[in-house]
Amino acid sequence: MTNPAQQAQQHLQRLLPLFHHSPLAMAEIxxxxxxxxxxxxxxxxxxxxxxxxxxxxxxxxxxxxxxLPSVGQAVADFGADSGLIIDHEPYTIRFAVSQSWFDRHFCLTIEKLSPDTLLVFFDDVTDFLIKADAMRHGL
Amino acid sequence: MTSSPTFSDPNLLDWLEQQTPDQLDNAPFGVVRMTREGVVVAYCKSESHITGIDPAYAVGKYYFTQIAPCANNMMVAAKYAQPVLDEELDYILTYVCEPVKVTLRLLKSPQSQYQYFLVNRKFVD
Structure with missing residues (x-):
């Protein structure tokens, strides 16, 4: 027999794998x-x-x-205490690892929960775009 | 019994190769011993304290896909494709959902039976 607090804890424990194995990047800042x-x-x-x-x-x-300087500007310019700042916007980022250059395409969402809490969701959608392109050409 | 070498010891790989999984638990930093295919053979207690992952859960699993997907990128996991590897880098791991600042050391040589992922927790900002 478990009490409500224990049940809530068990729910949280079950939630963790979902968060940990999510293919979408998530952060609270x-x-x-x-x-x-x-x-x-x-x-x-x-x-x-x-x-x-x-x-x-x-x-x-x-x-x-x-x-992406525009991302920082969008966050700084957002005056409301909460709300969606950036909603599934596509961005291309060029960077180097071990002297090799990469162009990667990202999808970004930023939501303000409170004046000092923002949720950031992002993903590298480069491979998805390649697959979607191949699917379109295959049709 | 010999004392544990430091995290940056140039002969650390030789020392690690001589340790049993139980002896690795005494290392003053986190140690993950993997096969060359990336399957965890030993996941020492100090590593478990940094990440919160139970060693019994980790052993036998593919490290970069099943245990530490946070390091499955060009910066860390891809480096193990090199025949010789000895690199230290600053990184972030997660304890449950909390970011933990660490220094990693990635070790591998043609003479070593295993490859190693070492973690030293950083306590200063």
């Missing part, structure tokens, strides 16, 4: 961009981008703005 929570996919995608800029990777907004 504060108004300055400092990461408070993130899933493995977010680390996987963000760290090569951060390293290329010489950033330590603890501030996601700094990483994104380093490539």
């Amino acid at each position: 504060n108004a300055q961009g400092v990461i408070s929570q993130l899933n493995p996919r977010a680390v996987q995608l963000m760290m090569p981008l951060a390293a290329h800029l010489g950033l330590p990777g603890h501030n996601l907004l700094d990483v994104l703005t380093g490539y």
Whole structure:
């Protein structure tokens, strides 16, 4: 027999694999961009981008703005206490790893939950676009 | 019994190769021993303390796809395709959902039976 608090804890435990295995990168940041929570996919995608800029990777907004100044501007210009700042916008980012250059296409969503809490969802959709293109040409 | 070498010791790979999985638990930093195919053979306790992953869960699984997808990229996992690897880099791992700043050392040589993913937690900003 479990009490409501234990049941809530069990629900949270069951939620974790969903978050951890999500193919979508997810991060919670504060108004300055400092990461408070993130899933493995977010680390996987963000760290090569951060390293290329010489950033330590603890501030996601700094990483994104380093490539996409308009993203930082959109966050700074958003006056409401909550709401959708960027909704599934496509971006192309060019960066290098081990002296090889890569052009990758990203999809980005940023939602403001409160004045000091933002959720960032992003994904590298380059391979998806290639597959979608092949599908279109195959039809 | 010999004392543990430091994280940046140039002879660390030789020392690691001589340790049993139980002995790796005594290393002052996180140690993941993998086959050359990336299957976890030993996941030491200090690594478990950094990531929150149970060693019993990790052993036998593909490290970069099943245990640490956060490192499955060009910056880390792809480096193990090289025959010789000894590189230190600053990185972030996750403890549940919280970011943890670490230094990684990636080790592999043609003479080594295994490849290694070493983690040193950074306590200063």
